[in-house]
Amino acid sequence: MSFRQISSARNHQKMRFHDGLPEGWNRDRFRQLCVSYAQIRGVSAQCIRTFEIIIDMISPSAFRDPSQEPFCYARQETLIAGRGVTDRTIHNHERELEAIGLIERRLGANGSRCKRKGLGLFLTPALNLISEMLDAEVQSKAEKKEHDELRGDRSRLYQYVKHSLAVLASLPCPPDGASDMMDEFGSWPRADKLKYLSLDELRAHVQAAHDLWKRIEGHVAKRGEISGEPEASFGCHIQDQIEEKILSCNAGGEVTMPSANASDPDCSGSGPNGPAHCLESNHPTETEPHKAKKLPRVNNRILYELASPDLRMHIDSAGDGEQNPNPTLYAIETGVCSRLSEIGTNISGWHAAIDRLTIMGAILAGVITDARLSDPKLPPVVNPGGYLRGMVKADERGELNLISSFMGLLARRAREEEDGLPQDHKNRI
Template sequence: MSFRQIASAHHRENSRFHSGLPEGWNRDRFRQLCVCYAQIRGASAQCIRTFEIIIDMISPCAFRDPSQEPFCYARQETLIAGRGVTDRTIHNHERELEKIGLIERRLGANGARCKRKRLGLFLTPALNLFPEMLDVDVQYRSEKKEHDALRGDRSRLYRYVKHSLAVLHSLPCPSEEVEGMMVEFRSWPRSDKLKYLSLDELRAHVQAAHNLWKRTEGHVAKRGEISGGPEAGIGSHIQDQIEEEILSCNADGEATMPAAEASEPICSGSGPHSPAHCLESNHPAGTEPRKAQKLPRVNNRVLYELASTELRMHIDIAGGGEQNSCPSLYAIETGVWSRLSEIGTNVSAWLTAIDRLTIMGAILAGVITDARLSDPKLPPVVNPGGYLRGMVKADERGELNLISSFIGLLARRAREEEDGQRQDHKNRI
């Protein structure tokens, strides 16, 4: 059941009794919940402001004492409060708030309000709606979190599908199937339109985008389809080169592709018309690229082996749910961000790392940040997001050395493997 269905599930007559706010709640916190509920129900910003003025005019103790009914007896002229709205607008706001169940209008003749006669705008319905508003708020936050995650997934898929199709289009004789995939890719909605899709629509689109990515990856990985194909047993996104050879896309939209795809034949007129800092936007022409952080020579298999058990789980989930010792770069990037989010890293810290370090640098920084959580020889990391931001700040000062950190992590994993082998030997004896 969606939050809109929950909100309109029961229509009951307003009760003049309430149980008061539960322990730990006060008027201001209750106001925030009501404002969130009103936004979900589609109330306008002006209407919500009117409600905030109403609730601020009521004594805080009236919301906690079941023997009192919280009500506002201020005249409409007072509620206007110099906002440049008319009496009719305030009247419509009151009607709208009553319709969504936040207030009850008990007025005298011609809309009269009086404290002595207890005539005015009562918030008893909002107090009785408290459990439903909590359910709506929880579900709304959950759906918003999923919506944000799906849009991030689409952004990553856009980059990888674009890269794979550029590779396929650079072949001497692209097949008709490749042309069909390019047409499907161009039909994707622009990134700035995704936030207007419903959750079900966005789920369906991301699933279709994921299926297209799988198809493009399958074509790229075919033996002999690309000159200089991947090494045996290694996936199509091998990162066995320094950063300049790695597909990179940062928050400014900067994209770097290998020379074979430099012409980007599929991108003319097909890129999204999104904000300048969108992950899917193309970098403006004429901007000089920032000097990149030097990265170690590493491929997908090595990254997976260096990952912690928890991080491997997230990579496996992103790659389809099965263990894969050589996952795609998409699965690694998605898994690293999922793990960082799980341990409390803010999305802004991750996007800042991508912007400064490039995708591959941010992935390495994420793997190193996750590994530091369980390093017994170093002080524990209390704030993983702060640690990741610290690495970005160090790069800005020219003090970050990802190669050294990578070598240190390699040595640590080698020691852990030796300790495990010795322990197994002792157990067998």
């Protein structure tokens, strides 16, 4: 035997040892990790079921004792067990599981297995792969979270772009390039197709959608170019028309959304026909009167001034990435949603606030929730998500007074300015 063969044999023998399961783990916890890893690697459901049968046939003590290797010596006929699959299918499953590092096949002639001879399907490679599987699981969860956030961002952009194009198209003299922007908007994939895009593809699409929104915003921001010069005390009425119609989406790309027809000059009537809970659906024709009465009249500048330094960072990031004392409504909505997620609020709580309080009410509730985290005169908020949901439930009971909360936050900011703030906070204001 050559030195290379001896070295290879020693390395192979070394890999047949393991350190057992981590402290506090059992076979079921290990199986869950392996199944999660197999799903991440794209293994089929039938193959995963085969693996579960294999691991269930091994004694739990074999996974804890480093002196013995856990292995399954059951015949293929046993693994089939009335599942309606063939021997060839089981053979392919075993090869696939071995390819991703969960098992090692040590078989006799013609694939025979024997407990006495130590022949069968060994799970030692999976035990030695625990740290890598844990890392893959963490990365997969992070990518899924980013994917969900990107789909939510696209849903918000959809509403802003759709209504902005509708306003531009209704002008007597639409700006140059309006038709091209409508064509680009009409080429967007439907909401129910977004979940099938890879993370890189979705990132590129959302970035392109954001760039389109910025181009449209550039036309709207050119005062006097397409709407006439407004009075000094009033903003551009085109921007007002756009922001009054804005909704966000809570469906996460799970409902069918027909994209706007590029040939139609008015995109506002081409929204999706999904269920009512989808905020990427059409704007409701009627708004409950009690909602409008309970909201204070605020503008984007006031909302930005009331925001905490951390919330302003999210708003600036959602805009151009630079400090802007008068951000767009899109930047404010996206920033509030991102900040609430950062402090532990579930996305379903944000959607519930939008459904009940409208977009502006949800934004105000989010600003107030974030401000409560740093209020020195009140008990600290342990659960921001519960606090936001409590505001929604208070509105359902008719007990929510956003105007009073808004005035209280205004008074608090005034006191903080009089008392003096840390230099970094002053710079932000």
